[in-house]
Amino acid sequence: MENYRFDNLDKSILKSLMSNARTPYAELAKQCGVSAGTIHVRIEKMRQAGVITGTQVRVDAKRLGYDVCCFIGINLNNARDYPHTLELLRELEEVVEAYYTTGNYSIFIKVMARSIEHLQDVLINKVQAIEAIQSTETLISLQNPINRSVTP
Amino acid sequence: MENYRFDNLDKSILKSLMSNARTPYAELAKQCGVSAGTIHVRIEKMRQAGVITGTQVRVDAKRLGYDVCCFIGINLNNARDYPHTLELLRELEEVVEAYYTTGNYSIFIKVMARSIEHLQDVLINKVQAIEAIQSTETLISLQNPINRSVTP
DNA sequence: TATGAAAGACCGCTCCC
């Protein structure tokens, strides 16, 4: 994975687009003191370099009805069960993130649920129902005061 | 926080926009079998209801040079130190997420670093340098095989 | 090779049905 070589122009463009993917090119051009054509060229270059992988709307999970956010540390009976367990977790739509980690757990997942009851259901009937999983440890998030992206 | 009342049209629109925030209204209209004007009305309604909070480009952190991702569980000397500690953590650009949690830790953060050395620096000289922090536990992520959003 | 200016195609917004 080689890194893309950035100059300050690329960084400025990225910063703006990371807070608003629909910033007009003309405005980016004004902010950066270059022409809109140049903006277009740079964005296209970053897209092809795989730095920009797409655009998405930010959605308020709470307003979508997902009030409960939690992390679950998972220990496997056997490290070899990792790939298969991952596939089973992928099928659970409540599992929004998964990490393969060193430390106390083998797999670490983030789960979004509609309520505590829903979380219980996911945890007991879906996650812990996976045979390869030996034990789990749950961390309920009450607040998410910081949520941002890496700085270009 | 009341939930927005969704019908299937809203859900379809959201799903498309969550994978590509710049999907043309005309294409959304074709996919959903309604007119572009209707798409516009629905998106505007979701925006004003706070369901859609903005748009952003997805960026490949690795290509930006951030190769190391880790979670750090933090224990505070005193629960009252929480607000102040949070402000100090917010000033660290490597801290991309923070959660106030129940369970083993008081605060749980996600850190992105450019290298193991960089991570060490952040952990020792920045995070653990905060007086209110009693102890930390680090979980290094080797892979992030699942990373998606909640389903509308 | 990277940038800037201008023209054409496309899209989103608004109004009226």
Added chain:
DNA sequence: GGGAGCGGTCTTTCATA
């Protein structure tokens, strides 16, 4: 909710340094 027209935005091309 549907359809048409206007205004703005993106993309492309070509000239330039």
